[in-house]
Amino acid sequence: MGAMAKRETVLKVTDLMKKYGDHVIVDRFNLTVYSGEAVALTGRNGSGKSTVLRCIIGADRPSEGRVEAFGRKVSETDPAFRRDVATIVDDLDFFPDLSVVEHLDLLARAHGLADPDALVDEVLDEVQLVPQSAQLPGTLSSGQRRRLALATALVRPRKLLVMDEPEQRLDVEGVAWLGARLKHEMSKGLAIVMASHEPTLVNALGARIVRLGAAAEASESQVEPEYEL
Numbered sequence: 001m002g003a004m005a006k007r008e009t010v011l012k013v014t015d016l017m018k019k020y021g022d023h024v025i026v027d028r029f030n031l032t033v034y035s036g037e038a039v040a041l042t043g044r045n046g047s048g049k050s051t052v053l054r055c056i057i058g059a060d061r062p063s064e065g066r067v068e069a070f071g072r073k074v075s076e077t078d079p080a081f082r083r084d085v086a087t088i089v090d091d092l093d094f095f096p097d098l099s100v101v102e103h104l105d106l107l108a109r110a111h112g113l114a115d116p117d118a119l120v121d122e123v124l125d126e127v128q129l130v131p132q133s134a135q136l137p138g139t140l141s142s143g144q145r146r147r148l149a150l151a152t153a154l155v156r157p158r159k160l161l162v163m164d165e166p167e168q169r170l171d172v173e174g175v176a177w178l179g180a181r182l183k184h185e186m187s188k189g190l191a192i193v194m195a196s197h198e199p200t201l202v203n204a205l206g207a208r209i210v211r212l213g214a215a216a217e218a219s220e221s222q223v224e225p226e227y228e229l
């Protein structure tokens with residue numbers, strides 16, 4: 001048996017309720033996520049997956065309830081939160097005038113990594129964007145833009161990774177790579193919360209499935225987390 005990272009509570013969502021106007025989108029949603037595990041939010045279009053993810057990363061505020069990461073209320077302006085939590089929720093927000101490699105460089109430096117150049121090269125190679133490293137985001141294919149979005153989460157520290165449909169537009173090899181890459185990081189303690197419509201990555205990670213939109217969320221808190229390393 002390899003050394004197992006100590007389990008800690010990474011994320012705790014308590015009675016999250018979100019409404020827009022009078023329309024209740026998410027009703028009393030509870031979720032606890034431990035280090036080393038992956039949770040996949042599933043459910044139909046419009047069931048509230050992205051809404052929950054936005055509340056988790058502090059980009060949206062719950063109407064009621066609490067979201068805590070590492071024992072603190074989430075806040076996207078909290079430097080500690082931003083150091084620990086990497087997000088891939090939208091891959092359209094690139095600087096139009098910064099190349100692929102410049103995006104990664106900027107992020108690695110902003111997060112104060114010791115040897116940004118080596119890490120950026122390594123990640124570029126992993127996401128197979130070496131030939132595109134000097135291109136601007138607007139000239140990339142949609143799958144390549146997705147790979148750049150994934151790369152932005154890999155050139156920085158992270159204890160919790162929050163992703164909205166990460167397998168979107170990735171080719172078969174890309175999904176397989178992502179699954180193996182993340183599974184390896186989970187064995188070292190990374191926690192993952194993602195929205196997904198697609199079973200390949202969910203299965204590759206052995207993710208715990210939490211279904212939104214049905215009465216499922218009310219009983220979720222009673223479900224024992226499963227660990228599989």
Ligand SMILES: Nc1ncnc2c1ncn2[C@@H]1O[C@H](COP(=O)(O)OP(=O)(O)OP(=O)(O)O)[C@@H](O)[C@H]1O
Binds near residue numbers: 043046050195
């Ligand atoms: N700012 C907003 N104002 C009003 N309604 C909103 C707002 N944001 C989201 N909604 C509504 O909330 C519901 C949940 O949206 P959300 O994007 O969370 O769903 P989802 O489960 O991620 O869907 P999909 O599978 O299509 O990605 C939808 O009906 C959406 O129209």
